Structure formats: structure tokens, C-alpha cells
Amino acid sequence: MSLAKPDAINISTKQKVALAIGIIGLFILALALFNTNFPNKGVFLTLALGLITIGIVVYSRDAYLTKLEGIKNDGVWFKSISSRGVWGWIVGVILTTFYIVLYFYPQYLGLDTATKDHANNTGLVSLFDPLSQLLSGRNASQWFVYGALYTVAILAFGYKFILKYRHNRYQQIRTVSVMFFQLGFAFLIPEFMYVMNNDLPYYDLKSVWPLNYYIFDEWSVNGFLSNGSIGLALILFGIISIFVITPILTYKFGKRWYCSWVCGCGGLAETAGDSFRQLSSKKMSAWKLERWLIHLVLVFSVVMTTAMVYTYLGYDSNDFWLTRGVFIALVIGFLTVVFAGVMLFKRQELGKDAKYGAIGLFAVIAILITMHLTGTNENVFYVKAGNLRSAYGIYIGSIFSGVIGTGFYPILGSRSWCRFGCPMAAILGFQQRLFSKFRITTNGGQCISCGNCSNSCEMGIDVRHYAQKGENIVRSSCVGCGICSAVCPRGVLKLENDSMKGRINPTEVLLGNDVDLMDLVNQK
Amino acid sequence: MEHIVIIGNGISGVTLARHIRKLSDKKITIVSGETDYFFSRTALMYIYMGHMKFEHTQPYEDWFWKKNRIDLRKAFVQHIDTDKKTLALDDGDLLTYDKLVIATGSKPNKFGWPGQDLDGVMGMYHKQDLENLEAYAPNNKVCKRAVIVGGGLIGIELAEMLNSRNIPVTFLVRESSFWNGVLPEGESVMINRHIKNHHIDLRLSTNLKEIKSDSNGKVKSVIIEETGEEIACDVVGLTAGVSPNIDFIKSSNIETGRGVKVNRYLETNVPDVYAIGDCAEQHEAIGNRRPIEAVWYTGRMMGETLAQTICGNRIQYKPGHWFNSAKFLDIEYQTYGWVFSKPKEGHAHFHWRHADDTKCITIEYDISTNQFVGINTFGIRMRHETFDTWLTENRDVDYVINHLSEANFDPEFYSHYETEVLSAYNNQLQTA
Numbered sequence: 001m002s003l004a005k006p007d008a009i010n011i012s013t014k015q016k017v018a019l020a021i022g023i024i025g026l027f028i029l030a031l032a033l034f035n036t037n038f039p040n041k042g043v044f045l046t047l048a049l050g051l052i053t054i055g056i057v058v059y060s061r062d063a064y065l066t067k068l069e070g071i072k073n074d075g076v077w078f079k080s081i082s083s084r085g086v087w088g089w090i091v092g093v094i095l096t097t098f099y100i101v102l103y104f105y106p107q108y109l110g111l112d113t114a115t116k117d118h119a120n121n122t123g124l125v126s127l128f129d130p131l132s133q134l135l136s137g138r139n140a141s142q143w144f145v146y147g148a149l150y151t152v153a154i155l156a157f158g159y160k161f162i163l164k165y166r167h168n169r170y171q172q173i174r175t176v177s178v179m180f181f182q183l184g185f186a187f188l189i190p191e192f193m194y195v196m197n198n199d200l201p202y203y204d205l206k207s208v209w210p211l212n213y214y215i216f217d218e219w220s221v222n223g224f225l226s227n228g229s230i231g232l233a234l235i236l237f238g239i240i241s242i243f244v245i246t247p248i249l250t251y252k253f254g255k256r257w258y259c260s261w262v263c264g265c266g267g268l269a270e271t272a273g274d275s276f277r278q279l280s281s282k283k284m285s286a287w288k289l290e291r292w293l294i295h296l297v298l299v300f301s302v303v304m305t306t307a308m309v310y311t312y313l314g315y316d317s318n319d320f321w322l323t324r325g326v327f328i329a330l331v332i333g334f335l336t337v338v339f340a341g342v343m344l345f346k347r348q349e350l351g352k353d354a355k356y357g358a359i360g361l362f363a364v365i366a367i368l369i370t371m372h373l374t375g376t377n378e379n380v381f382y383v384k385a386g387n388l389r390s391a392y393g394i395y396i397g398s399i400f401s402g403v404i405g406t407g408f409y410p411i412l413g414s415r416s417w418c419r420f421g422c423p424m425a426a427i428l429g430f431q432q433r434l435f436s437k438f439r440i441t442t443n444g445g446q447c448i449s450c451g452n453c454s455n456s457c458e459m460g461i462d463v464r465h466y467a468q469k470g471e472n473i474v475r476s477s478c479v480g481c482g483i484c485s486a487v488c489p490r491g492v493l494k495l496e497n498d499s500m501k502g503r504i505n506p507t508e509v510l511l512g513n514d515v516d517l518m519d520l521v522n523q524k
Numbered sequence: 525m526e527h528i529v530i531i532g533n534g535i536s537g538v539t540l541a542r543h544i545r546k547l548s549d550k551k552i553t554i555v556s557g558e559t560d561y562f563f564s565r566t567a568l569m570y571i572y573m574g575h576m577k578f579e580h581t582q583p584y585e586d587w588f589w590k591k592n593r594i595d596l597r598k599a600f601v602q603h604i605d606t607d608k609k610t611l612a613l614d615d616g617d618l619l620t621y622d623k624l625v626i627a628t629g630s631k632p633n634k635f636g637w638p639g640q641d642l643d644g645v646m647g648m649y650h651k652q653d654l655e656n657l658e659a660y661a662p663n664n665k666v667c668k669r670a671v672i673v674g675g676g677l678i679g680i681e682l683a684e685m686l687n688s689r690n691i692p693v694t695f696l697v698r699e700s701s702f703w704n705g706v707l708p709e710g711e712s713v714m715i716n717r718h719i720k721n722h723h724i725d726l727r728l729s730t731n732l733k734e735i736k737s738d739s740n741g742k743v744k745s746v747i748i749e750e751t752g753e754e755i756a757c758d759v760v761g762l763t764a765g766v767s768p769n770i771d772f773i774k775s776s777n778i779e780t781g782r783g784v785k786v787n788r789y790l791e792t793n794v795p796d797v798y799a800i801g802d803c804a805e806q807h808e809a810i811g812n813r814r815p816i817e818a819v820w821y822t823g824r825m826m827g828e829t830l831a832q833t834i835c836g837n838r839i840q841y842k843p844g845h846w847f848n849s850a851k852f853l854d855i856e857y858q859t860y861g862w863v864f865s866k867p868k869e870g871h872a873h874f875h876w877r878h879a880d881d882t883k884c885i886t887i888e889y890d891i892s893t894n895q896f897v898g899i900n901t902f903g904i905r906m907r908h909e910t911f912d913t914w915l916t917e918n919r920d921v922d923y924v925i926n927h928l929s930e931a932n933f934d935p936e937f938y939s940h941y942e943t944e945v946l947s948a949y950n951n952q953l954q955t956a
């Protein structure tokens with residue numbers, strides 16, 4: 001790529017060949033997109049995905065295996081693609097366009113929108129029909145195409161990532177984990193579940209509410225409930241996931257168990273998005289924006305979900321014990337108990353944020369009560385609950401998480417959705433900050449303030465800010481990817497699960513200085 | 525309001541300013557000529573290697589200084605008048621102070637080699653050196669070979685930098701093995717091999733005789749002292765250590781030796797004038813430390829300490845147990861306590877090396893009491909706090925070896941080597 005700044009960073013001949021192979025694969029997909037009707041779709045699909053994968057594999061092997069094990073960040077800020085150069089913008093625009101078409105104009109991908117089972121797909125979607133037929137005996141939808149490409153991206157770039165960090169077992173195991181969950185849980189199992197029982201709604205078992213914001217929609221709940229015990233089991237699993245499994249795992253391991261080991265959004269960010277992690281803003285102002293945005297989205301998703309469930313519940317407890325009144329009371333009660341618990345045990349850690357928490361809680365309660373008072377069979381706040389739900393779906397589910405979250409990888413960094421938008425991350429982060437054994441321990445006085453850690457934090461955490469003060473990193477947004485620890489040239493950072501005591505350790509004078517001075521200053 | 529003026533915005537000056545601000549409302553001005561804002565000198569290499577941009581090496585955002593009422597003045601101080609308490613700046617201004625702190629850091633050593641001031645010959649200390657390198661060695665077409673003179677921590681960083689742009693490097697090291705004035709034999713030779721594995725042309729026991737110029741006053745080649753060999757090159761990096769950057773002080777009343785002479789309170793011979801960081805020289809060395817400690821951590825500690833004194837709580841600079849760290853290409857190095865290149869009188873070394881030749885540890889201990897004196901660790905991260913505690917508790921070497929896993933600081937899922945170390949230790953005892 002001649003746009004790279006210092007020419008010496010140029011890629012080798014082998015890498016150029018690999019790029020060419022990958023581009024041929026992409027080109028086949030592009031031809032399909034522009035309605036080339038390939039004769040033998042199965043063969044061409046295999047060829048396209050195969051060439052892309054081979055391209056990435058050959059490229060990575062030449063880039064990493066020809067050098068000794070170690071940190072491989074040379075030239076990251078010189079390469080156009082990874083430093084918001086021309087290539088970065090080009091890729092950003094292509095990705096963004098792809099997402100807009102995918103979410104809002106799937107017919108341009110060739111989706112047959114006339115029939116329910118997409119009998120007459122054309123273009124790109126039809127290229128994927130053979131694979132979809134093979135897995136679940138039906139034609140592909142735009143989501144199947146997306147899922148397949150997504151999975152290929154995580155697998156191929158996951159392989160690249162494993163080679164890049166071949167000296168680091170934490171990184172390797174974590175990456176195998178996201179590859180496994182994407183291929184199995186997000187891609188294959190839902191297809192097989194469809195084969196077993198084609199009335200069940202699509203359910204990616206690892207996708208937990210509120211990330212999976214449609215699980216409690218009426219059609220979804222009805223879909224589960226009309227399917228006997230398996231459906232019931234699935235929806236119960238959904239509820240247990242958020243109220244039992246998630247809190248326990250987050251307590252033991254921090255939110256990383258989900259965000260950088262299991263989640264599909266995280267999986268893509270960690271693999272295909274790895275080249276862009278350094279682009280996330282480390283500014284204090286970005287942090288402030290993050291805290292406002294992510295909590296607003298959380299409030300929105302809680303209110304939206306409550307409203308959705310609310311509208312399909314009845315008034316009369318004779319039909320079903322869970323009436324609207326009971327439901328609203330339960331939600332308010334639950335939120336209040338959580339808040340009271342936090343205030344009781346964690347008032348100190350919360351500091352100034354307690355005030356915002358209280359305001360937020362009362363706002364949500366006020367909204368919910370208003371909803372109850374103004375609600376009718378269809379409407380909440382005088383608008384259709386369905387509208388609220390589709391607004392959430394469009395603005396948060398599609399535009400924020402897809403178009404901006406992934407389309408803007410080369411501009412905003414790989415995790416802008418996880419950082420600014422994901423309500424699941426907000427919940428897990430809240431718990432991580434207050435009730436978790438996880439922290440990143442700082443190694444005494446060893447930090448040299450070089451900034452490698454902050455630079456490579458995809459969540460935009462200024463890790464150095466803590467490390468250079470000898471302070472542990474306990475931040476709600478940390479997804480525990482461990483890259484800060486990997487790139488630190490002085491061995492300063494260690495992700496660990498340890499006791500809650502002394503987890504947060506503000507210091508003024510660092511280890512290594514006069515012990516009396518440390519006592520004097522740090523005791524204050 | 526008392527006006528504290530600090531010359532130098534490096535780690536020592538900035539740490540001092542931050543702590544004075546925490547403790548008081550004094551007016552604080554930092555005068556520094558190199559850059560507008562504090563940056564991490566230790567990260568210079570990563571800019572050239574493309575891991576980071578210059579702005580990423582600045583630990584504080586630009587608004588930080590104003591918010592904390594720390595005035596920044598970009599200028600070089602040319603002369604200090606301690607009678608009138610004024611500084612003459614290179615832009616013609618005068619600046620008065622109530623208390624003055626000299627934190628001007630170091631400059632690269634030059635030993636009077638012929639040709640040492642040619643174009644394309646540079647040290648690697650200041651931001652300007654980096655800009656110079658970028659100009660003379662942007663890639664391997666402009667710079668076909670670089671020669672580095674001096675095998676210390678900065679020399680090996682420079683070698684890694686040039687290597688990242690595929691520029692062939694010849695690395696001239698005076699000693700018979702890399703950094704063996706500090707590292708014990710086993711470690712030093714392991715690093716020699718690691719350097720060569722990176723295709724760096726390492727020349728041990730080799731001195732520079734002279735640097736030759738082309739017709740435009742730019743370096744053309746170097747001549748080796750021992751063999752007379754001429755090596756063609758486009759860049760010469762001089763990394764044979766650093767010394768205090770204090771030439772401008774010599775015209776004042778402040779006492780200087782190699783550095784600015786200070787007592788344990790970091791006070792100079794002139795009242796209200798102090799010195800910290802790389803440029804300060806203790807009258808007498810503290811323990812095993814050197815009178816001039818040119819490392820990041822000690823600059824920071826002096827800053828933390830002097831802030832107390834300046835704010836009315838006069839205390840001595842009393843550093844705790846020695847520690848340090850570095851990275852040799854891909855191999856991280858940490859040290860806690862004292863390990864000397866040859867065991868001190870009455871001491872011995874226990875050395876273990878992993879078969880993959882990238883990990884090893886050396887422990888120095890007292891033969892008669894078995895007391896643990898210090899550890900060097902390569903390729904295995906160790907916990908500072910644990911070793912600091914063990915040193916304070918005067919643990920013996922058996923205890924340390926048997927509890928080594930408590931000190932491990934490697935990322936989760938890494939292989940552990942404690943049992944291997946322990947059996948090596950037991951074997952060594954039996955054969956000893």
C-alpha cells in the first residue's frame with residue numbers, strides 16, 4: 001500500500017499476493033451484489049469465502065511468523081488504514097454503506113421481500129442460498145448473509161490475532177473462545193434449532209437482554225411460549241441469564257467473561273477490529289460523553305422493554321398473575337432494591353455519581369408511573385408502544401450498534417458501540433465497578449508513563465493515568481481484553497480476580513520511595 | 525505569593541510541580557526549552573516505530589496545566605543570577621523566582637570522536653534527536669546502514685527502532701558482552717544472542733575510532749579502532765551514556781561537579797536553589813546507588829520528596845529498595861534489590877535459564893547468612909510489592925525461591941517456571 005508513510009513499512013511481496021487473493025474473493029461477492037448470476041452458486045460462494053480466508057491466513061503468517069515472538073505494532077500509526085488515513089476513510093465509507101443497505105434496503109442485496117420464505121432471492125443473498133439450504137433447509141435472508149460474513153471475519157481475523165499474540169496465552173485462549181461462541185452459538189446452533197423446531201424465534205443463547213432487546217417482545221415471547229417446554233426453557237434461560245448467571249460471573253471475573261470472551265460484538269471488535277483499537281479517544285471529554293450516552297441508552301432500553309411487556313399484559317389477575325400493575329410495581333421495586341443496596345454498601349466508591357444515580361432512578365420511576373397512568377392497550381405516553389420499540393430498534397439496534405458501531409471502526413476505533421451505547425455493557429460495567437473481584441493491578445512503581453497501554457485500549461481508558469500513580473484500574477468500561485497488559489514494556493499491568501479488599505487503592509507517592517513519606521502522604 | 529520556578533518539564537520537574545500544587549497554593553512556573561508540554565522521554569522510541577504518535581506520549585491533556593495553575597514557559601534558561609534571584613531566558617526575558625529548582629535532565633555523552641558533530645550523527649535523548657533521526661533515517665533507501673556506538677539501554681532501543689524500519693544496524697559495543705558492567709554473565713550473553721537473532725550486526729569489544737565525512741559534511745562511514753575496518757553508513761547513533769545537562773549553570777554561584785551538587789535534602793550550596801532528577805549529584809552516594817541516578821523512577825521520587833521540603837516539611841531524599849526495568853527488543857527485564865555483574869564480596873549468584881533462551885533469573889545472596897540481596901528477571905514479570913516486602917523483611921534465598929510463585933506477575937494462563945527454578949536451585953546446592 002503505497003499510501004503508507006515511511007516506505008520501509010511497506011508490505012512484502014507475499015503479503016501483496018495474499019491481499020490480491022483476498023480481494024479476488026471480495027470481488028466475487030461484489031459481482032454477486034451487482035447481480036451477476038453465477039451458475040453454480042455453491043462453488044462460487046465457497047470460492048469467495050475460501051479466497052478471503054486464505055488471503056487473511058497467508059497474510060498473517062507472513063506478517064507474524066517471519067519474526068520473533070513479541071509485540072507487533074510497528075507502523076500502526078503510519079499505515080493509512082489504521083491511522084484514519086485515506087484507506088481508513090474508504091473502508092469506513094464502504095462498511096457504513098453496507099450497514100445502511102443491510103438494515104434499511106435489504107432488497108438491494110438481492111433479498112426477495114415479496115415472499116415470506118425468500119423463494120426468489122437474487123444477487124448477493126442468493127449466492128448464500130446454498131449454504132443456508134445446507135444448514136437449515138431454507139433460503140438465505142439478509143441476516144443469514146450478514147451472519148455468515150460476520151463469522152468468517154471473526155474466524156479469519158481471529159486466526160490472525162492468535163498469531164500476532166503467539167507469545168501470550170491469555171490472548172490466544174480468549175480469541176479461541178470468541179471464535180467458538182460466534183461459530184457455535186451465534187451462527188450454527190440457531191440454524192439447527194430452526195431445523196428441530198421451525199416455530200421457535202431465532203435465539204442466540206449467548207445474547208443476553210438488554211443486548212438482545214427483542215427477546216421480550218410479544219412475538220418473541222409468544223413464539224417461545226407456544227412451543228411447549230423447550231420454548232419455556234429457553235425464555236427462562238433468557239431471564240436467568242440476566243438475573244443470575246451474569247451477576248455471578250461478573251462478580252467472579254469482571255465483565256470480561258462476556259465482553260471479550262463470549263459476545264459477538266466484542267468478538268468482531270477483538271478480531272477484525274484489532275487494527276483499529278488505537279483510534280478510540282482517550283480524552284476526558286470522550287469519557288464524559290460515554291457516561292452520559294451509555295446510561296441514557298440503558299434507561300431507554302429499560303423503559304422500552306418495560307413498555308413492550310406492559311402492553312401485552314392484561315389488567316386482570318384472573319387471566320395471569322402478572323398484571324400490568326404488578327409488573328410495573330416489580331420493575332420499580334427491583335430498581336429501588338438495587339439502588340438501596342448500592343447506597344448501603346458502596347456509597348464510598350460511588351462518590352459524586354451517587355447523585356446522578358439517584359436522579360436517574362427517580363426519573364425512571366417517574367417515567368414508569370406516568371406510563372402506567374397514561375397507558376392504554378396500545379399506547380404508552382400517548383404513543384404506540386410499538387413505535388417506541390421500533391424507534392429503539394432503528395436508532396439503537398441498527399444505527400448505533402451497526403452503522404456507527406462497526407461501520408466507523410476505522411474512524412472511531414473498534415468498540416464505540418460497546419463503549420458509548422451498549423446497555424448490556426452499562427449493566428455489567430456498573431457491577432464490575434462495585435461488586436466484582438476483577439481489577440487490573442498496577443505493579444508498584446514500575447510505570448514509565450510511556451502511554452502504550454492507553455494507546456491500545458479500545459475502550460478509550462487512559463490506563464496510564466492510573467498506572468503512573470501506582471493505582472489499580474477499576475473502571476466500569478474495561479472489557480478485560482488484556483492488551484494494555486500485553487503491550488506494556490515494563491510489565492506493569494496484570495488482569496486478576498482477587499479479593500474485594502484493597503481493590504481500589506488511590507496513591508500519591510509510589511512504591512520505591514521513602515517508606516515514611518509514603519505513609520505520610522498515602523494515609524491522608 | 526511565593527513563586528516557585530522549575531527549570532525542566534521532565535518527570536522530575538513535573539512530579540514536583542504536581543505535588544506542590546496538591547500541598548499548597550504557591551505560584552508555580554515551569555520553564556523548559558524542549559517541548560511545550562511534558563512528554564514521556566522513555567516513549568521516544570515508540571514514535572519512530574509507529575506504535576504511537578508524539579501526542580500519545582504526553583501523560584496529561586493540554587488543559588491539565590491551566591486547571592492546576594501550573595504556568596508553562598517555553599524557553600531555554602541561559603544564566604542564573606542567584607543574588608538577584610533572576611533567570612535570563614534565551615528570548616531576552618528575565619524571570620524572577622523565590623525558590624528555584626533545577627531539573628534539566630541529561631544530554632548524550634560525546635567522547636571527542638573525530639567527526640562526532642557531522643550531519644547524520646546524533647544522540648537519542650531529546651525530541652530534536654528523534655526529528656533528526658526521522659530526517660536522516662526515514663527508511664532503508666535513504667539510510668542504507670546505521671551504526672550505533674555504545675551498548676547501553678538507549679543503544680539497544682535505538683537498534684530496535686531502526687530495525688523496525690528494516691534499516692541494517694551495526695551495533696558497536698566496547699564491552700566484551702552486552703551491558704556486562706551491570707548484567708551478570710549469563711544474562712548478558714543471552715541478550716547478545718537475542719540481539720543477533722534480530723539480525724542486528726552486534727560487534728563486541730569494538731570501539732569507534734572516527735567518523736568520516738562525505739563532501740557535504742554528512743557522515744559517510746565509521747572506522748573501527750581495533751581492526752581499522754571502514755563501515756559505510758548514513759547514520760551514526762551515539763549512545764554511550766548520558767551526563768547532566770548543566771553547562772548553563774557553570775556561570776552561576778551554584779556548585780557543580782559532574783552534576784549539580786546537592787545534599788540529602790536536594791538543596792544546593794545556594795539557599796532556595798534545589799536540584800532533582802538526572803542532573804542532581806549527591807555529595808555522597810546513597811547506599812549502593814550512584815551519586816547521579818539517571819533513571820525515570822528516581823527523578824519521580826526526588827520530585828515527590830522535594831515538594832514536601834518546599835512546602836514546609838523539610839525531609840531527606842531517602843529512596844527505598846532499588847528497582848528498575850527495561851526491555852531488550854522482545855525480552856522484558858526487571859530488577860529488585862541489588863544484583864551486581866559479579867557477586868559482591870561474600871555474595872553468590874544463583875542463575876537459572878529457560879531452554880528457549882528468552883527467560884532467565886539471577887538471584888544474588890549472602891553466602892554466610894543466606895540473605896536475599898536482589899533478583900534480576902528476564903522474560904518473567906515479577907511483583908514489585910512482593911519483592912519490596914521480602915527485602916524489608918530480610919528474607920533468605922531459600923524462602924524467596926520457595927515462594928517465587930507469590931511474586932509472579934505474568935498474565936493469566938502463562939506457563940509457570942517456579943518448580944523448574946526450584947529444582948535447578950536444589951541441584952545447584954547439591955553440586956556446590
Ligand SMILES: Cc1cc2nc3c(=O)[nH]c(=O)nc-3n(C[C@H](O)[C@H](O)[C@H](O)COP(=O)(O)OP(=O)(O)OC[C@H]3O[C@@H](n4cnc5c(N)ncnc54)[C@H](O)[C@@H]3O)c2cc1C
Nearest residue numbers: 532534535536556557558600601628629801802818819820
Ligand atoms: C530513549 C530513552 C529511554 C529511556 N528509558 C528509560 C527507562 O526505560 N527507564 C528509566 O528509568 N529511565 C529511562 N530513561 C531515562 C529517563 O528518561 C530520564 O532519567 C528522565 O527522563 C530524567 O528526567 P528529568 O526530569 O530529570 O529530565 P528530562 O526528562 O531530561 O527533562 C529536562 C528538561 O529540561 C530541559 N532543559 C534542559 N536545560 C534547560 C535550560 N537551560 N532551560 C530550559 N529547559 C532546559 C530539557 O530540554 C528537558 O526537556 C530513558 C531515557 C531515554 C533518552
Ligand code: SF4
Nearest residue numbers: 447450451453467488
Ligand atoms: S503501564 Fe506500562 S504501558 Fe502504561 S504507561 Fe506505564 S509503562 Fe507504559
Ligand code: SF4
Nearest residue numbers: 457478479481482484
Ligand atoms: S483497560 Fe486494558 S484490559 Fe481494559 S479494555 Fe482497556 S486495554 Fe482492555
